[in-house]
Amino acid sequence: MGASPSTSHNVPNEQREVESLAASTGSLPVLQNAFSKLHHPQTNLLPRRTLQQCFNLNYKNPNSEAPLVVNSIWSLLDHVGVSIADLFFVPEKGGLSWVEFVKGYVKCCGRMPTSMVLNTLLRIFCAAGTKAGLNLKLEFESDDADCKVGGYLLPVDVLMIFWMSWTLLWDSRTRIVSEEKVDLWLPDVNHLVLSAVMSCAEVGSDFNVWDCSVADLEVQLPAGKFLQWAFKTVPSLTECFTKFVNARLHNCVALENALGPSISSLGDISSTKARDNYLLSRGRAFSISLTYRTVCEEVLKLCCPIKSDETDENLVYKSSLHGKGLNRFWSNIEGYHGPLLILVSANSGDAHGGDASDRKWIIGALTEQGFENRDVFYGSAGNLYAISPVFHAFLPSAKEKNFVYSHLHSTGKVYEPHPKPVGIAFGGTIGNERIFIDEDFAKVTVRHHAVDKTYRPGSLIPCQGFLPVEAPISEVEVWGLGGSSAKQSQNSYKKREELFTEQRRKVDMKTFASWEDSPEKMMMDMVSDPNAVKREDR
Known part of the structure; x- marks a missing residue:
């Protein structure tokens, strides 16, 4: 890996400290493997360009259940990877040393309160949006993760924040089974945007939630109120980012061989379009999954099914x-x-x-x-x-x-x-x-x-x-x-019930082959003398 083991006596205190923080997240082995594969063997440094490509997003012409797709989302996604590398993985020399690499990971994905990770997510959105030429009105007091965020967001900005978070989640889930990039599917999240608008902005009582385009709304959502709403309503929004970083580092070996944009297809897209027939669309399943602080894996399967038959x-x-x-x-x-x-x-x-x-x-x-x-x-x-x-x-x-x-x-x-x-x-x-x-x-x-x-x-x-x-x-x-x-337990239960029902309906004709054993004779004997004492056959 190029760095001395942390158990050695000559390990600097700074390295021991950051390795301990990374180990508390359970990601230290992943970081060690990623650095060993991506660093330059001669300089023992990880080139910044390599790390930017590791986090690169490049999706074009996706599928969508949303009624309207804001075209600026593509330019925003193109700059997300560079923004992550620039914000957190800052080299002091020509490349990142092992300590700088681990320190950057702890800064963006270490153990911290949800409110600080929400600040981090907004910072990434603002940095990527600025590089994409968007006119954003967010203001950060300092570079600290817990700094106060000022300014405001427009509904279209909130829409792109959710689409960016969805793309990070989609990318991390689809790369579990594919080393290549899978076609992106953008969900309809207007109901989430309207929730933020109704909670954070000043809208009149005559506001029609059934007939409005969030991309055209001009109301302002103060950044502080939006963060409070997100912390209360969608606390797991931050996990989209942390899952993405961990998944990309975990797959860095494959990414090293194919860092350029590549498009492949996973599953049957026609089955994906069939989700329109369900009340539980991808966007609605996504919104429900965000209400969990510990995201339920089965809900994520409804958002991003790895196999085409998982939904059914x-x-x-x-x-x-x-x-x-x-x-x-x-x-x-x-x-x-x-x-x-x-x-x-x-x-x-x-x-x-x-x-x-x-x-x-x-x-x-x-x-x-x-x-x-x-x-x-x-x-x-x-x-x-x-x-x-x-x-x-x-x-x-x-x-x-x-x-x-x-x-x-x-x-x-x-x-x-x-x-x-x-x-x-x-x-x-x-x-x-x-x-x-x-x-x-x-x-x-x-x-x-x-x-x-x-x-x-x-x-x-x-x-x-x-x-x-x-x-x-x-x-x-x-x-x-x-x-x-x-599901298997329910199937077993249904099979037992079907078996019991079939047994109750089934009549063994051999039992009633003779008059002596027939139920008619038994009933007649009971009617004629129900109290008669019969000798027991021995």
């Missing part, structure tokens, strides 16, 4: 495919013991007589366990989501534990004086649920957060108000996040 494997139920109603729902989710994500799409009518189809919204709920047929609330954890047109996450409030309610018609009782509601609910209390889906999956009722102490307050749909909102359901989806083990 996670789909447990879809009302338009499997049939609407609680019974059809139950036949598909029964036996699944793992986290489940349920999405509900509905339409709200316009109070001024507009078309209800133009006011489509999507809400969701994440449960940490499977559904149970119970007439009381249950569960240990979960989240509620306002997904479209504006994204918000409502985590548990730690005040109550009424996470999930799922009740079918009782089969053992003929009459119930006080029957419990039949359907699925999240939050609130029985009869006053925050979200309630009826047994026919025809209508969803959304109530004000004042009725619910389980999840944090906030509006699940725009212009919700204090009165309950009843809306016709257009689609329901359930996605399994328990991995292959949960």
Whole structure:
């Protein structure tokens, strides 16, 4: 590697200190391997140009689910790699020494608070945007990671921040299985941008979230408010950057042989376009994954599937495919013991007589366990989501534990004086649920957060108000996040149930071959003299 082992007595204190900081992240072996492959053997230095190429992004003509692609995003992505190298890996001589290389890694990916990494992400965006010729209004007091950030962002700037972060995540995930660059797929993240706009900017009550172009909005989002919103709503946004740096360094051997731009195709792009038929698009799955401080691997599979069939494997139920109603729902989710994500799409009518189809919204709920047929609330954890047109996450409030309610018609009782509601609910209390889906999956009722102490307050749909909102359901989806083990366990459960059902239906005709063994004779004997004592055959 060109540097003395840290266990040696002649290792400088500075080297020992930075190696200790890198070791705390678990990345020291990766750094050692990367430096040994990329450094110049004669000078024992890592050329700056080599490191810039290591982090280089060069995507052209991508696929997109977004209605509009801002062309300046390509110039921004072209300068991200150079900006990372220039900001953090600063050489004192002709190239980076081992200590300078490790120090740069610790500076950008070391253990630090989320707020500092968010500052780092904004700094990279600002540096790359300046090189790309964008007119940005961000201001940094100093070069420290925890410095105060001033100025403001426009909605189009926020859009490009999310697309940049998505590209870093996409690149890190696709390089797991491919040494070459995979075609980029840009998601629709307008719901995330609108969430930041509604939280950080001053918009009027007449602002129409259903009909606006975020690229054309001229409102200003103060940098401080945006960072506060990101820390609260999308805390895992920073992991897109750290995962990218680690993945590129891990694959530096392959990158060393092919540092130039190369385009390849992974998976079936036609299957990627089929995601338009799902409520859980890539952009919506991406936004949900950002709400985790420790990102769930199964959610990332929904964002960036490595194989073309991974998405369908996670789909447990879809009302338009499997049939609407609680019974059809139950036949598909029964036996699944793992986290489940349920999405509900509905339409709200316009109070001024507009078309209800133009006011489509999507809400969701994440449960940490499977559904149970119970007439009381249950569960240990979960989240509620306002997904479209504006994204918000409502985590548990730690005040109550009424996470999930799922009740079918009782089969053992003929009459119930006080029957419990039949359907699925999240939050609130029985009869006053925050979200309630009826047994026919025809209508969803959304109530004000004042009725619910389980999840944090906030509006699940725009212009919700204090009165309950009843809306016709257009689609329901359930996605399994328990991995292959949960799916295999459900398959085993279904096979056992099918076997038991088949055994109950099966009649062995040999048993009833004679009159003496027939059930008719047994019934006649019982009717004629049910109390007769029979001698036991020995």
